[in-house]
Amino acid sequence: MDALVDLVWLIPAFPLAGALILMALGRRLGEPRAGWLATAMMGGSFIATLLVFIGLLGRDGDERAIVLTLFEWVPAGSLAVDIGFLADPLSITMALFVTGVGALIHLYSIGYMHGDEGFSRFFTYLNLFAFSMLMLVLGDNLLLAFLGWEGVGACSYLLISFWFGDEANASAGKKAFVTNRVGDWGFLVAMFLAFLTFGSLQYGEIFFEIESNGVAAGTASAIVVLLLVGAAGKSAQFPLHIWLPDAMAGPTPVSALIHAATMVTAGVYLLTRMNPVIAEAHGWVPDLIMWVGLGTALMAATIAVAQNDIKKVLAYSTVSQLGFMFVAVGSGAYVAAVFHMVTHAFFKALLFLGAGSVIHGMDGDQDLRRYGGLARLLPITSMTFVAGWLAIAGVPPFSGFWSKDEILAYAYGENKVLWLLLLATAVLTAFYMTRLVLMAFFGPRRWTEGADEQAEAGDGEQPLPRRHPHESPWTMTAPLVLLAGLAVVAGVLNLPFSKDLHFLETWLAPALFGNAAHVPFGGGTKWVLGAVAVIGSLLGVSAGAAVYARRRIDPARIERPFLARAWRIDEMVTNFMGGPGRRAFERTAEFDQQVVDGAVNGTGALIRRAGTRLRAAQTGLVRSYALGIAIGAVGLLAWFVSRAGF
């Protein structure tokens, strides 16, 4: 069985090989072979992950942490960092859904990117992304995780600005990278502090050091807060969330893979991985994580209510769901965080791919206001989308219910106010997702198939856009169906009914070192909380139906401009950067030119004037200056020597 675990290096090696081959030969391979190659590499990677998983299962629970070192990476002074992989329950859980969902999204992309001139370039980036993501989760030390961390950021940048001909896409890519870099600053400084404190960046060594010698609470707190800055950047938490909605400029499979299922969960992974350090921090630190998560979850949910771009709704929904995971991490419910990460990967990837299928069918239009009545025309897309909707809305027995319910239960144990607000967020989630589904798939058509067909539901003034919705090819629908299946049943990973059903909890335990919190109340309370959560979900769904199906309330009264404009946070940042920020930069550049360099030129001019007066100018500037300098040097030497007492 150990031989299987040693295959862990194969997991990132497959997509790396794919990316390298595509870099060299991508253009020659062309469509669709480049896509199939990349997909096959992801398939290989998934199989390798399964083998490692089986290998881990064959070992005793507490012996499921195996480090495989390939070679020394940065051995300098007392710093010793290796290229090494850690195969443990946490990393392999991540790797399983990254490669699994990743392979499906690669497959989907073959259909989605059909006919694009950058077809092979797209799959090069996608494979490179998968490699980086796997380095992030499998790396056995913080620095290697950082390599993956920055790598996914760079691939995200390349893929958001994939259609770079449009200025907006290019800007969105840059914004994502720079905003992430703000977070990376935190990650970097956290590493310096960890290195100084523990003398190592390797997880195992850090945890051993904490267990054997302990660590000052202040230091641990500082490390965690700095890591939180990094995590907030990558996982789009307030106030660094502003890049994610813009990131939707990338092709939709990218939004599904990177900006929903995998990369954005890296922050949650990092904090979960570092749970022994969080355990040593002051009490306010996990509280901070929790409240950041809650604030983000609630804010993003209110924004999602007022978005009309189908991808923007899903983007804010992702921000909100990531907030749930942060709440879980903050309340010590690491298992719930990972559980929700997995179910979210399934249903959010499904929703994005479904949205992509709709956009594909609607000639690239993303505006919900011009959708409607698509259910019959896109049967597979709409059926699977409905499964994703029920999962995210938290309707039992769909997967999202179980993971969200668990987070709510821990939140209740932590703080009642927190729980109430989180419950409100869950209600909002059900509400805005119902709104999306009703506007897209049901109700009157707000488009027309041909010129002859008269607009039934138009406002009479604007002509309806002409569309020819059609179901997508099998490469796109097959992943939808598979993901829908997973979104429905993934709850079985960790059903709450009996200890024996807590598969995920048992499985992850060795990576959590007993730092996971336990629900501080009995089964009865749990049942009541579950029931309340179900009622909340149904309330949200029926409220959505009341507004958007039966039109009991004018939607305009809910979709406030303040919400539609995302609480104006993005505007404020943009205005600051474009206004005072830019001016400050410009002033500095002017300062450099006029003051610093001006002083130099001023001195030069002064000397020249003096030189002219001395009629030495004819000898040529450089020579006269050199002479002057030589004379000055000799004088200085004399002064030096006399001063020294010769």
Added chain:
Amino acid sequence: MMVLPAIIFLPLVGAAAIALIAPSRSMVLKPVAVAASAATGALTLWLMAAFDKHDSGFQFTQLNEWVGSAGISWHVGVDGISLFLVVLTGVLFPIAIVACDPPHDAKAYYIWMLVLETGCLGVFLALDLVLFFLFFEIVLVPMYFLIGKWGHANRKYAATKFFLFTMLGSALMLVGMLALALLTARETGNAVTFNLLELADSAGELPTITARWIFLSFLVAFAVKVPLFPVHTWLPDAHTEAPTAGSVILAGVLLKLGTYGLVRFGLYLFPEASRYFAPLLFTLGVIGILYGAVVATMQRDLKRLVAYSSVAHLGFIVLGIFSVNIEGVEGGLLQMVNHGLSTGALFLLVGFIYERRHTRQISEMVGLQKAAPVLAAVFTVVMLSSVGLPGLNGFVGEFLILAGAFVAHRWWAVVAAAGVILAALYLLWAYQRVFHGTPDDANRSMPDLSWQEKLVMAPLVGLIVFLGVYPKPVIERMEPAVAALIEHMEEAEGFESPTVADRPEGSFEELRALLEHHGGDEGEGH
């Protein structure tokens, strides 16, 4: 051993050969120049292979008396600190010579390039103060002519500025050198010597105040060369106005003369003064990092932007050097090589664009990625290296520098780390404006890289990736020399540089045993 003199003078021999070529046979000028620089490059690679990586001292040394009465000798040698700067010089010169043809006066151009190479190699290999100074000054002349004769519109101004700035610094250094040798001889009662090793042993005898003053005179020369804020303003002009090959060598090699000098003559000769002035240098380094990046962001000229990015990068290197610990100094040395590769490559790419578009104005370029995808891809890799993306070379150096700086002076490092945000800002913004968007008529037909240009870029990109993934061969050759340098400083001054916690003696396996043990204890308590 004759290999070091061979390395130093082979380019000069090439220059002499070129001088003898008749004007009618101008087509052989370039092949001869390429051959001379490539042969030198091959020799430096051989040097790296033959270098004993466990030896902390100078290797391949050669010591001949020169002006005995004045204590001046021909003394050359290489150690882990200078080795890779020699190799960098050996690699960059042939690339720069192959990549760019001078528009006129080819003969003089190649002669000056090769003389420049001899000067640079001499600086890195000299172990005698006077010899060092000679080479340090020789470098100025060819560079002055390269900028002044083959440069762009404003070349005269830039060349003069470059010359005067550096000249001013050198003059002070000359004074310092003379003072150092004379005063040390007086303190020790020995004959006057300019031998670096002997001076390093006896310079500690100097009164502290005197040593600090002499250090300052060296510092001015090197600070101009690096350049440090606020004496950096010659750099954007010189880099921008120089011909492409000149910019490549300026950024790739010449700036390193300053940082190398800071290590070799600052730290090594003046341990106490280096530490005394470290806060000042740290501050100037951090200012350079942030200020250089901010000013770079607002540049309208692409070449000028890259030039200002050097100010930021060199700020990092100074930060590492004055951390005075193994991580920081090694990071600084590594970053000298990395910056040479990345910024050298960036200047080449900007040069390629200029040859095609005859402009450096960012506002006149748009959508070049559509017209020249290969050029754009190479630019992306080099840019990400410059941004410090892990997996590429720039990151390893930057990380070591910041880690070392954090150990030495925590808050400076925290502020300096913000430089990574700004680096992403100015480079990505520039990339967006130049390469993204839809090309207009002027940009649509820009040709992509030719195979010669790809050939020139290939070794640079290869090294950028290799050093990011596997920097160990470089680091392990530096380590003994750097460790010896730190030890020398600690001995001389009796201080101990702050260190990090010892590496833990266990990992997951030991942790498991420990947890079981603790678990058992708790069990007993119940």
